[in-house]
Amino acid sequence: MTNLKQVLTADISCQLLYVNETQASQVESLQALIAEHKLPIILNTELVTEKLNQKRRQQLSQIATQPILLLDEKDKLSWLSDGLSVAPEWDKMQRRVVSAGRKSELLLQAAKLTADSQVIDATAGFGHDSLILASTGAQVTMLEQQPLMALLLLVEQLRMSTLPNWQKLMSRLQVINTDALTYFARFNNYLGADNEQAIDVIYLDPMFPEDSYQDSKTGKGAKVGKHMQALHQLAHPPTLDEEQQLLQSAQAVVSQNGQKQGRVIVKRPQFAPLLADQQPSESWNNEAVRFDGYFV
Template sequence: MPPMLDVYVVQANAAPTERLSYIKTVLAAYPNAPTLTPRVLLSAKARLKQKDLQQLPSGCLLLEHDGLSLLSYGTNQQPLRVAPHWLSLQQRVVAAGKKSELLLKAAKIQPSMRVLDATAGFGHDSLILASTGASVTMLEREPALFALLAFERADMQQHAHWHKLLARLTLYFTDFTAWQMPNDLPAFDRVLLDPMFPTASYTSAVNKHMQALHTLTLAPNFAEQIALLQRAANVLTDDGRVLVKRPKTAPFLADLPPQDSTTNALIRFDSYHKADLAALS
């Protein structure tokens, strides 16, 4: 049974209702995708004020005249609208082709490679990976995040110069460890894991996207960490690598030391070859 997902439609005119029909059509193209339950909010304004947002539950979707967003409550308990906003990443995506991104320095990706972003979140790392010319498969298990990703991918089709990059992105609604990988899908050259980690792992304030993620999902326990690495090894080519994204000072996933790490002031990418993960079997 597909999960049900509340979406609050701010109806100051007909536009959001038409937009809702479009979003439902987009989601219907994905197997077992969330089913939207509209909650219509009549308003004189096409965009709610902060005091009105405070009446809505955290984790719901909000459809206003300017698009679809996730409503979350930040560290100061103030309501936040959060959305992928891929267009705002355009400059980073273009620059990423010059290997300026830490992720690409760690992953060493070639255009012919196949990459799995097993915990896609808002899809920002997937865009950076796809900027290399590689094909990227995105997995997301949280219904609200998946709905945002599906809508964003479809909505970005209106920008012709994004078409080639979007064609390299494939999206699935699933939990990575339970994913039934299609038989005709080849193994991956790289697998990116970006599991949630405790807030104590951060050395500085986090942005609103990360704050929103913390309201939706928990950090994996030790057994779940092992399961993530085992599953990654199972879908990896023999000479492939798993990249694990962590805060710089966070412990290794499943306490397993990587073959190497690539870091900056805040983030660390731990790299594992398939043979490194054999001890987990």
Template sequence: MHKTGFAKNTMRYLQQDSGGFPIRVSAVMPNEYKPTYVAKVEACAEEFSLQVKTQYAEIPEPGFVLTMSEDGLGLSDTNDPKMLPLQVDFTSSALAYRKEKGGGRNEAIAKAVGIKGKDSLHVVDATAGLGTDSFILAAVGCNVTMLERTNVVCALLQDGLQRLAENPEYNELSERLHLLCGNAGHILKTWSDGNNGAEQVQLGVPDVVYLDPMFPHKKKSAAVKKPMKMFQTLLGFDDDADDLLTPALDLAKQRVVVKRPNYADFLAGKPPSMQIKGKKHRFDVYICHK
């Protein structure tokens, strides 16, 4: 996309029906792309149950906004305008390096989910967040279904997946990533009960369910970078994470993997079958006996 001949910023404001999270969608686009931009805004509003707002005065506090530009969708903080938007960018240099040099199937996360030989596992990442772990699992050959309950994060993930699919270098990898938006606990339970939607039926029962709930940092730990701090402030911590373990165990054919900080207690107080430990995190592995 050319970056010359830009028109004046076109603004649209989106807000969740449930309230509480204001979203500003703005773009600097060439004139000929304006209809496409408006269509993307309207599609985003419809798909993620957002309302279009035409006046900035209608947007309440806090200052978190989604900004749409030629670079895609990003999460920003109006109180810190110098901070770059937080985006889901699966083609970033950091992820590209990890994909090529990160150890592949020898990575701890790959060992934790149980990848062996040329087998391709179906992994449900029930706490997708910004999708980094899902991407790594897809890069080592897994078919990954991402679950995310927050509309704003779902919008970021979908935008990242769309841009990934448009990059010819990632065609094969992008086909191994799927996104379902909704409450993970409900999706896992209905999936295991057989009350599947069309997408679950098509995807099939997963071999592995992966959980990486948001967990408070230690007070003495290194400072969290601003974009991630903004993300954590927006979402809070997963106080209901314990409730995910039982439906995950009921659903998975082979194992459930829980990523935890080394200082954290077991999820739901349940000791795992085994552990794979790293410097800061560990993977608690629960083998399913079915």
């Protein structure tokens, strides 16, 4: 298969398969969303009438020279990665989001958010952690460098906004297709110390080498799920230099938070080395993950 990491560094040509003629208006809405958010994606649309069973999906992704998006018979958009359909599927997070609190979510213990907090999730991915952060009432700006992932997030936000139970939470999310370093640099250059957009927490969950989620000796640690497997086709783990830049510029952003203490929270597999080799102020961990907090 073509190396998607290379394909996705420039404008992306992407194949959009849809399964029913009546979906023409959904395809148009997708095109409009891409234009509105200036996503560098070129959609090549194709109506497929054959049955897309698991075997066929596997074949399609094996011969693909460009990423494949699928609009299924239920109008759900997913990305066909190694034969598996992956999508944010925020509805599956409902129970976790409803019961999310500092007792049940280590991330919330680490982030210490209140309903008026401003958060940047600088590595949004499928947006699952953003939902946990936003469950507190906080406003969450979601940065995602990969246009394809940003598109999946925007589509999911629109879809979930039509569900009454989710509308308020959806209105607290803002998805931006950008590299976090570019966003932080702009923030640090243009905004003064007492600006209204002061950021309380920046959350970083950068990629981690695929084979390093579990302890090699004991086998303990997180199993890599299908969402994370798919992301490994799109995004590289950062180099040490990139880790240092990310952590430093995130710390610079939260340090502009007036009198309040800002914090950068970093998610790592439990046994992973520290981001940028930097000692955190405090850490929280369970048997799978660790959150390192850098207080500024």
